[in-house]
Structure formats: C-alpha cells, structure tokens
Amino acid sequence: MHLTLSLTGHGCHPAAWRQSSGPALPGYRAPMQRAEAAGLDAVLLGPALGSPGLLLSGGADAVQLDPMPLLGSLVPHSRVIGLGASVFMSHTEPFHTARAFAVLDNLSAGRTAWCVDTQQLDYVAADFGHLPLSVAARYARAREYIEVVKQLWDSWQDDTIIADKPSGIFAHGTKVHRIDHAGDYFTVRGPLTAIRPRQGRPVIVQWDMSAEGLALAAATADVFLASCQTLAEAQAFSTSLRAATAAAGRDPAALRILLNITPILAASAAAAEARAATLDAAVPPALAGALIAEAGDTLLATRSGLRFIGTAASLAEQMCAWVAAGACDGWNLRPAVLPDDLDALLSEVAPLLRRAGQLRTAYAGATLREHLGLARPANPNAA
Amino acid sequence: MATPPKQLHFGLFTYPGGHHIAGWRHPSTPSSELMTLDFWRNMAQLGERGKFDLFFVGDTLFTREKDGRFFGRQAFSNPDPISLCSVVSAVTERIGVVATLSTTYHEPYAIASKFATLDHVSGGRAGWNIVTTWEDRASQNFSRATALPKDDRYARGTDFMRACTALWDSWGDDALLMDRAGGRFLDPSRIQAVHHRSDSFDVAGPLRQPRPPQGWPVLVQAGASPPGRRFAAQIAEAIFTAQTNMAEAQAFRSSTHALMAEYGRPPEAVVIMPGLSPLVADTEAAAKRLEEELAELVHPEVAIWMLSENLYFNFYDRDPDDPMPIEEVRASRTPTSNGESILRACARGNLTIGQAARHVARSRAHQSFVGTPEQLADLMQAWLEAGACDGFNLLPPYFPTQLEVFVEEVVPVLQRRGIYRRDYEGTTLREHLGLKRPPGRHAG
Secondary structure, eight states: OOOEEEEEEEEESHHHHHHHSSSSSSSSSHHHHHHHTTOOSSSOOOOOOOOOOHHHHHSSSSOOOOOOHHHHHHGGGGGSSSEEEEESSSSSSSHHHHHHHHHHHHHHTTTTTEEEEEOOOOHHHHHHTOOOOHHHHHHHHHHHHEEEEHHHHHHHHHOOOOETTTTEEEEEEGBOOOOOOOOOOOOOOOOOSSSSOOOSSOEEEOOOSHHHHHHHHHOOEEEEEOOOOHHHOOOOHHHHHHHHHHTTTTOOOOOOEEEEEEEOSSSHHHHHHHHHHHHHHHHHHHHHHHHHHHHHTTTTHHOOOOEEEEEEEHHHHHHHHHHHHHSOEEEEESSTTTTHHHIIIIIIIIIHHHHOSSOOSSOOSHHHHHHHTTOOOOGGGOO | OOOOOOOEEEEEEOTTSSSSTTGGSSSTTOOGGTTHHHHHHHHHHHHHHHTTTTTOOOOOOOOOEETTOOTSOOOOOOOHHHHHHHHHSSSSSSSEEEEEESSSSOHHHHHHHHHHHHHHHSSSSSEEEOOOOOOOHHTTTTTTOOOHHHHHHHHHHHHHHHHHHHHHHTBBTEEEEEEETTEEEOGGGGGGGOOOOHHHHHHHOOOOOOTTTSSSSSSEEOOSSHHHHHHHHHHHHHHOOOOOOOHHHHHHHHHHHHHHHHHHHGGGEEEEEEEEEEEEOHHHHHHHHHHHHHHHSSSSHHHHHHHHHHHHHHOSSSSTSSBBHHHHHHHSOOHHHHHHHHHHHHHHHOOHHHHHHHHHHHHHTTTTEEOOOHHHHHHHHHHHHHSSSSSSEESSSSTTHHHHHHIIIIIHHHTTTTOOOSSSOSSSSSHHHHHOOOOOOOOO
C-alpha cells in the first residue's frame, strides 16, 4: 500500500499542542526523517488551521508556515522520501507555482508533490482583497491553472541542456518552447525560467471532495486524499472516482486514492478511547466555539477523514483489509498528536504492515513517482 | 581609545555558471550540474567559510531570447530565489539568505508569509531584495501585456511594503504563550489585525505566523533611478548598486545618506554594497592570462546579444569597430539605471561597440577587477576608507573556483588588515550587517 504523512504543527487534533512535548514552533525535520526511515512515500505539508477567528481564540495552534519555503528547508535533510506542499490556487499565479516546483523538484532529485488547494476561504480572500469567484468560475480557473502549470513544466524538453563547452552551446534553443496560453483566466507566454522538473511533472495531489473538486481530480490528479467514514463508502467512492477518471480519458490505474485517517492509538482499545476523550476534553472552550462557528467554512470535518481509535494491531489490520477490499490504494496518515502518534505509527503499526508485505523494507526507486508507481509523463513538445 | 577600523561586508551574488557570460565554459565549472543540490550546497558553504554576510539570489521572470527563440549560447538564469534560499538555509548555519522577489507580480500577504517562514526556518537569516520588475516580457507571463509604468510600480512597491511590515508586526514578539495547563496557546491581546486598505491592496491580517526572529527580514533594494533611490531611502537596509568609479560611488553613498535623512533615517541604518566581479590569481600576469582565456570563450554573437539585451538596442547589424552610438541609444528608449551605467562607462573609455560588448560580457556592467589578492584587498580597503562603500556584493566570474580563490586567498589578507571579521559574531543577518531589529507595533 502507499502511505503519506500529513505534518502540521503539533498534530491534527485541535488540542494537540497541549499534549505534545515539542516547542511552540515544532521542527519538521525529525518527523520527516523518521517517516523516511520507515519507508513512507511522502510527507505532505500544510494547510493547518488558519483562520483569524481560531487564531484569536488564543487556544489554537493556528500557526501556518508557508509550505513552500518549509519544503525547501527539508530537501537537504532527506534523500529519498517525497515532499509535498499545499499552494492556495485562488490567490497565486501559475508561473510562480510552476517555477517553484520545477526548481525544488530538481534540487530534490525528483521528490516533490504539488498539493492543489482549491478552497476559497473568506478569511483568505480578505487577506488578498479579491472578490470571490462563483463555484463554476473557481473550478474553471483551477482547471486552466493546472493546464498552464503543466505546459510550463513541459516548456523545456528533457534533453535541452548539453553544456557543451567546446562548441559554446549550453542549451538547444529549439527545445525550449513558448506556451502562448491565452485562456479565460490567464494569459501566459512562457517558456518557464526553469528546466523541466526531474519527474517531468511533480506529482499532483488533490483532496477536494465536492462534485466540482472530484471532476477536477478525475481530469488532473495523480493522488487523491479521500475522506470517507466507512468501508462501503470508501469502496463506492473509489469506484466512482476511477470511473470518472476513465471518463475523463485517463487510465484509472494511474490515480492513487489514499484515505485520510487520524489514528488515536493506545495499548488497549479502552485506553485509546480514554486517550481520545482526554484529547477532546482538552480543546479550550474558546477554541471549541470558534471551531463550531467555522466548521462549515474550513472543510475541517471532511478533510480530517476517518478517526481511528484503538490499538496498533487493529489499525494495521483495518489498513490492510480496506486496501484488499479495493477501498483505497493506501492511507494518508494524519497523526493526532506529534510526536506521540507518529511514534506509535512508525514503531508499532509500520512493522505489522511490513510483515504483511504492505510496506517496503527499502526504497526501490529514487523519485516520488517511482515510489507511487506512477509513470513519468512524456513531454508533448518532444514528439 | 581608538575606534576599531570600519569592517567590510560581503554578499555572495550567485548565478548559475558564474557572472562572466562565458563562465560556464571555463574548464573548472561543473556546467552540467548547475541545477543540483550539490552545486548550490558547495557554493553556500564556501560563502559561509569565507564569513560572508549573505548569499544573494537574483530573479529573472522571462527567458533570454534572440529572434524569439531561447538563446542557447549562455547558461540559464536564476532558479526560483525563495525556493533556492530555503534549501540553502538548511545546509548553512550563519550566512544570510537574500531572495529577490517582485512587488509587481505577487500579493503582500503571500510575500510577507513566505519571508516570515524563511526567517523562521533559517533562524533569522532572511533578506528580501525588493524589485518592481520593469520588463514587458516578464509581465506577459502574468496575464499583462506590458509592465506597469515606473511611477506606478514604485507607488505599488511602497504600498506593498507598508502592508508587509504591518503583517510582520501584527504579532508582538511575546504573543506565543504555550501555556499548556491554562489552554492558552497565545495571547490574543498581543495580536492585531492589519486592515491595510489602499488603491492597490486590501489586506485584513493578521499574519498566521509569529513575528519573524529578525522582526522583519532585512530589506534590500537595488533601484538606481530617481524613484528607485527615493524608495530605497525610505525602506532599504542594504543597497546593491553598480558603481565602477570610486568618486561616483562616494557621491552615490553620500547622496543616499542625504536622501535617507529626509525620511529621518541615520546613515548607519543602511549598508551600501556595490557589485564587484573579481578575477584573482597569484600574479598579475596570471590573472591577466585568465581574463584573456575567458574573453576567448565569449562567442562574438553572445557579446553583441548581451549588449543588445542590456541596452534594449539592436546592435546585431552594426560594425563592432564603430564607436558606441551613445546618444542614439539614449534617444531610442530611456535606459535603465544599469543601462545608463554601461553608457557612462562607454563614454569614459571611448569604447567601440565590440569593446562595450566585451565590457558587459565581463561583469554585467559591474566593476571588474583583475589582479592579485593583495591588489584586490588594496582596492577594497581604499573604497571602504574613502566612504565609497560599506562592503561589496561579489560576482565571481565563474563558480566555484573563483569563489574558492577569494575565500582562500583574499579573505585572509583582509582579516590580517583588520577590516574583515575572522568569525561571525552574531547569528542573524541583521547582526552580521550591524542593523537594528525593528521594534514592532507591540513593543514597550
């Protein structure tokens, strides 16, 4: 199975910061390196709880580092694990996004993932002064945005650079292409000011469970992080997303569907229940109020996915069973509290998955696409 | 007690392959590896070994072309600056990391957030070289046909900076409480919304990050036109400038200080670092041979192309032995400050088109130096003592060899003379540059 790890602050639980042992601004290097030692496919960064309302409740770890420079700072301290970062689409330019990922993909030797954040949050819009788009326009723009980014990544052919000192030819000028995109939302000349990413195109991750979000994913996602509550729901979801992918003209086997899961683990089921209750009770009242007020807004409920309360053995069993039943290709782990739940996942659950033949003992590939079993995209300009 | 001698500050201006246009062709340059982590790690760590104040990355938002095609006779341009700086910050411990970003093609919240994070992950070593980006070819990558007019760009830039500094100051330094028992992660009374409203921006805030370790990243500016210099006088804490002549550099520095005084800023609130491209060898003759060796590697088409690009003037059909048509160039389009400094150098040296092309190819219009470590130290000391600079932004002609030579051979000479640090005394970029930390709105 495929496993990714979402890292945010002290953990995914709103009260995580009260239970974790880390400093106010926890480091990301150590958990990333532990995930790499355990053989996970990728670590995914952001987004965290971030509204001013939650922040000003005083009870939330609403610190939201920018995931891109954070990703960059992790590149030299890892050698093989994938690194994903969220970028809000609604207030950014495709040229900047394409270039940042192209550069980081090359510096990381092919390990990046672009986590496409389609949300349009009022409080984010308030920081950018943009008028909100209609739902239809927002997704039309998102589709065009992704198309422009892909074209920019492809604007340099793979074999453009020859750096031939005797002839003085550094690059084949004929292998670098303008894109001359003129659409409803963007007009972009190109080419990109960066060579093609090592992976051809960094892995595109999405998680928007709305109907429009699923249509976008069917057309453009490499990995989808789904939030489902039951096995039957997950099976039905995967079947329908794969069908939509095929209908969009893509190979449904080229999409990895991972289920979001927040495990709260302990040595016994009863102890795990008690731990979950303690955590829930530790949510400061002001924060609880702010969370309820914004739940509809932030997709918090849907994005956190399945909550698993139990032992390591029962979690490993469920993770294997759901994959075997065709509900998913793997899991996106969202530890409730860092580092506690990550420790339990990696030291107790991971060995069980390895014994079941569901988790690699060593990385066979070098790039994130290779870890995920996804082909490197051909460059249409090379034809 | 005698005052200690004034100290030099150094920036390492990076560029893939080197600042000489043919640097990538030098036998020692690893030209096939310019996009690898090893190349940049080596470069940054060399700069840190040389106790440089900062690692500097320029920005290019369009590809270099000739006749509408990518021009393949030169190495590619800068990688995404903030991405590269974030990577470099993780392989170094002390050297500052300065990324160039445009106020024209970004939004204040996004930029304030990126630099706050860079400052957090680097432990207070971030700097922002603020540019307003004038090229039409850049604007065409951002859904605009032409660049904004200069006055509009600087009006937007000034407004942009107000929004960013307000965002960085939206948290008091003591806002984080981490009171686990009491359930208080932070103190809301130490956080204020920004509510910045203007013609260009509407930013609510607050930033969703604690105040950066340096308060603000170090603000760097390089504009040399009158509106650019006024912009710098208001906000810049470090200024990069192309100065090829000591008297002109002195005048630039003192007029900058005078302009700053109009905004109530003292001279020590800025560090002025002219660009300098040093080619150094053990003997003067050896350095001259290196210069010739490099000059021979410049394809004539490249030199003329580069001159045309820098001056926005077509020299392709001209005779290289003709004198530079200085007034014709000035008349065809108002030159940028960089272009004007090239034209001044042409006038001073009575250069032909071919000579002007070689001058630009050599150093991108910055001062170039050819000689021994002692001679270079003499030049630097003279400029420092004459008040022509506070340091230099160094543009090694090829990487990494000429940087190694500088670090191994020139730095010790400057240290012996007592005008350059033997080790870092502080940990933040502000401390290296001797700049104050902005107190913020919540201070006191």
